[in-house]
Amino acid sequence: MDLYAALQAVINGLLTGALYALVGMGLALIFGVMRIVNFAHGAFMMLGMYATYVLFTRTQISPYLLFIVSGIVLFAIGYAIYFALLRPIHGKSDFMQILLTLGIGLICTDGVLLVFGADYHQINIPLLGKNLHLGSHISVNAPWVVSFGIAVVLAFALYLFVMRTMIGRAARAIAQNRYAAPLMGINVFRVQAICFALGIAAAGIAGGLLLPVFYIYPQVGDQFTLKAFVMVVLGGMESIVGAALAGLVLGVVESLTSLYWGNEWALAVDFVIFLLVLSLKPSGIFGRQRA
Amino acid sequence: MKWLAHCLPLLLAGALALSGCKGGSQQETSNTFKIGVITSLTGPAAAFGQAHKNGYTVALNDLNAKGGVLGGKKIELVYYDDQSRPDQAVQGVNKLVDQDHVPIILGAYSSENTRAIVPAVDQKQVPLLMPTATADNVIQTGSPWAFRICAGSGAYATTTIDFLKAMNAPKTMAIIYENTNFGQANGQAMDKAAKANGFDVVDSEAYQASSPDYKALLQRVKARNPAVIYFASYLLDASTLMRQAAQTNLNPQFYTSAGTGFAAAEFPSKDKGAGPYAEYTFSVSQWLPTAQWKGSKEFDDAFFKLTGAHPAYHAMEAYAALLTAAAAINQANSAQPAAIRDALKNINLPDTPFGPIRFDLHGQNPHPVLITQVLDGQYKVVYPPDAAEAKPVIPTPPWNKRQGL
Numbered sequence: 001m002d003l004y005a006a007l008q009a010v011i012n013g014l015l016t017g018a019l020y021a022l023v024g025m026g027l028a029l030i031f032g033v034m035r036i037v038n039f040a041h042g043a044f045m046m047l048g049m050y051a052t053y054v055l056f057t058r059t060q061i062s063p064y065l066l067f068i069v070s071g072i073v074l075f076a077i078g079y080a081i082y083f084a085l086l087r088p089i090h091g092k093s094d095f096m097q098i099l100l101t102l103g104i105g106l107i108c109t110d111g112v113l114l115v116f117g118a119d120y121h122q123i124n125i126p127l128l129g130k131n132l133h134l135g136s137h138i139s140v141n142a143p144w145v146v147s148f149g150i151a152v153v154l155a156f157a158l159y160l161f162v163m164r165t166m167i168g169r170a171a172r173a174i175a176q177n178r179y180a181a182p183l184m185g186i187n188v189f190r191v192q193a194i195c196f197a198l199g200i201a202a203a204g205i206a207g208g209l210l211l212p213v214f215y216i217y218p219q220v221g222d223q224f225t226l227k228a229f230v231m232v233v234l235g236g237m238e239s240i241v242g243a244a245l246a247g248l249v250l251g252v253v254e255s256l257t258s259l260y261w262g263n264e265w266a267l268a269v270d271f272v273i274f275l276l277v278l279s280l281k282p283s284g285i286f287g288r289q290r291a
Numbered sequence: 292m293k294w295l296a297h298c299l300p301l302l303l304a305g306a307l308a309l310s311g312c313k314g315g316s317q318q319e320t321s322n323t324f325k326i327g328v329i330t331s332l333t334g335p336a337a338a339f340g341q342a343h344k345n346g347y348t349v350a351l352n353d354l355n356a357k358g359g360v361l362g363g364k365k366i367e368l369v370y371y372d373d374q375s376r377p378d379q380a381v382q383g384v385n386k387l388v389d390q391d392h393v394p395i396i397l398g399a400y401s402s403e404n405t406r407a408i409v410p411a412v413d414q415k416q417v418p419l420l421m422p423t424a425t426a427d428n429v430i431q432t433g434s435p436w437a438f439r440i441c442a443g444s445g446a447y448a449t450t451t452i453d454f455l456k457a458m459n460a461p462k463t464m465a466i467i468y469e470n471t472n473f474g475q476a477n478g479q480a481m482d483k484a485a486k487a488n489g490f491d492v493v494d495s496e497a498y499q500a501s502s503p504d505y506k507a508l509l510q511r512v513k514a515r516n517p518a519v520i521y522f523a524s525y526l527l528d529a530s531t532l533m534r535q536a537a538q539t540n541l542n543p544q545f546y547t548s549a550g551t552g553f554a555a556a557e558f559p560s561k562d563k564g565a566g567p568y569a570e571y572t573f574s575v576s577q578w579l580p581t582a583q584w585k586g587s588k589e590f591d592d593a594f595f596k597l598t599g600a601h602p603a604y605h606a607m608e609a610y611a612a613l614l615t616a617a618a619a620i621n622q623a624n625s626a627q628p629a630a631i632r633d634a635l636k637n638i639n640l641p642d643t644p645f646g647p648i649r650f651d652l653h654g655q656n657p658h659p660v661l662i663t664q665v666l667d668g669q670y671k672v673v674y675p676p677d678a679a680e681a682k683p684v685i686p687t688p689p690w691n692k693r694q695g696l
Binding site (some may be wrong): 002005008009012013023112113117118119120121122124128129131139140141210213214217218219220223227254255256257258259263264266267 | 507511514562
């Protein structure tokens with residue numbers, strides 16, 4: 001296996017990793033910052049894919065524009081779900097949140113099953129056949145590059161939102177001390193609702209960006225829920241930057257594992273890393289040790 | 292001890308009542324005849340489950356139009372959706388036998404799920420007719436209740452090797468298989484057959500079927516430079532693999548495969564499969580609408596009328612399974628599972644649209660295997676020569692020489 005093969009695998013890993021990063025950042029915002037254990041994360045990603053799919057088949061507009069619409073739709077859904085379902089159990093045990101989000105995930109999956117059926121779908125855009133060549137050894141598929149670019153921009157925007165805006169600061173304040181924050185005049189429910197909705201929108205957008213190179217069926221999101229949790233733990237629980245980096249790392253690790261050991265090991269390596277981090281450095285690879 | 296003497300008759304009566312419930316008893320009084328079907332109507336294998344259901348429906352309409360079974364009883368199919376999961380398939384056996392009292396079960400779709408239900412039907416003592424599971428281990432359990440309509444992984448591998456030898460293919464091969472029972476069994480069968488015939492198996496790759504990215508795997512294969520690739524894949528992974536094979540610029544002389552995804556009606560289509568990326572791939576096949584067996588054309592027409600699409604062999608195998616079940620029930624002239632099982636052992640249907648059907652000592656129907664190639668978006672039989680409709684295009688044109696991608 002020569003150097004070019006490794007380089008190619010790293011590039012492919014980064015392209016996949018950027019989408020993982022977006023999913024992971026969404027969960028980091030919800031799970032890390034808001035302390036809501038969201039087991040419906042993959043289901044929302046699936047909703048984003050279906051939203052993009054439906055819009056694409058109706059309008060034939062490029063999915064690389066339609067993801068914006070599906071992001072807005074998912075934001076609205078997230079906002080509504082927060083106020084309708086999550087707010088009433090605010091401050092109750094984590095167990096209730098877990099059951100609630102698991103239930104929401106099941107309802108999403110089965111609802112889609114009811115409306116669209118179990119059949120899978122895929123879309124075809126001319127871009128799929130385009131490959132970009134970098135030198136004679138490295139080539140990348142154009143749709144992956146486009147979605148990578150969009151994912152990076154959005155990830156950066158999400159970072160700026162959390163670090164620079166008033167709402168982002170408020171969210172971090174709530175994460176630091178959820179009892180003191182409201183005393184400082186922060187509207188906890190509103191901030192949490194926005195962050196929850198944004199986290200879900202990020203997952204939905206990642207789904208929309210993945211759609212052209214993948215296929216959809218109602219259970220398609222399930223595998224991403226677990227991966228998202230791996231990323232959040234790797235990234236140090238409450239850091240969305242950490243989750244983003246962890247997404248990229250996961251993509252590259254999976255790709256290199258596939259190249260050198262075989263695809264069957266890729267998922268196993270993910271979870272071995274997950275267990276090692278949990279047991280050896282629970283604050284995460286990119287997380288700071290908490291006092 | 293006295294209480295025991297009182298209770299014993301009661302216990303015996305209870306046991307008798309329970310055993311009486313099993314199979315048959317309800318069937319004999321009603322004027323429909325229930326047959327159990329387990330398949331994957333939801334989950335990743337749903338496309339194949341739907342093909343099953345359509346095949347069964349055509350057979351059901353045919354049979355009931357001719358008066359059903361046992362002198363006028365209409366057949367009723369009781370479906371159980373295993374959600375593409377083996378644990379659910381086992382649940383299906385329990386439900387169909389204990390609640391619906393079916394005396395025979397057809398199913399499941401995948402090798403994984405079918406292998407899982409063999410011990411269950413064995414325990415319930417109900418015959419199982421397998422339409423599509425190609426992993427040979429589903430029929431090698433020694434269960435006297437298991438019967439298989441389709442050809443299996445061993446026959447797939449040896450026919451593919453015979454074809455490659457007839458084409459004078461260079462003897463280096465890579466095997467790429469999905470990591471459940473179907474892929475493993477077919478991968479191992481090919482490994483054995485290839486090595487026995489002097490092929491150098493340069494690479495053997497297992498993969499997870501739901502992954503969005505196989506490019507690293509394909510790169511690995513490319514580095515070993517095999518002349519032949521043998522895939523054992525379901526549909527969604529088959530499409531993704533072929534698209535990404537083009538992206539990786541992987542150019543073996545032969546893309547061969549163990550059917551299934553590579554033989555699905557959807558695979559060469561643009562909106563449900565790999566479209567132009569499916570072109571030139573070889574696949575084993577068990578049946579095509581153009582097969583020479585009597586009734587193939589009629590099945591194709593009936594299927595097209597029902598669904599608006601042409602069937603692949605998975606639907607035909609479901610059709611043949613229900614046909615065989617009905618014949619066995621009539622031959623047994625009984626709704627008892629054991630009687631139907633005995634009838635299946637001796638059944639001999641020389642003239643079905645799926646070819647002759649009978650079962651050997653292991654419960655296997657000795658069905659011949661064809662090799663097809665996707666040419667202009669259509670499956671064409673290219674081997675064996677006496678069944679060939681077209682000349683195979685070899686070697687496979689490299690991706691950069693292809694039109695219309």
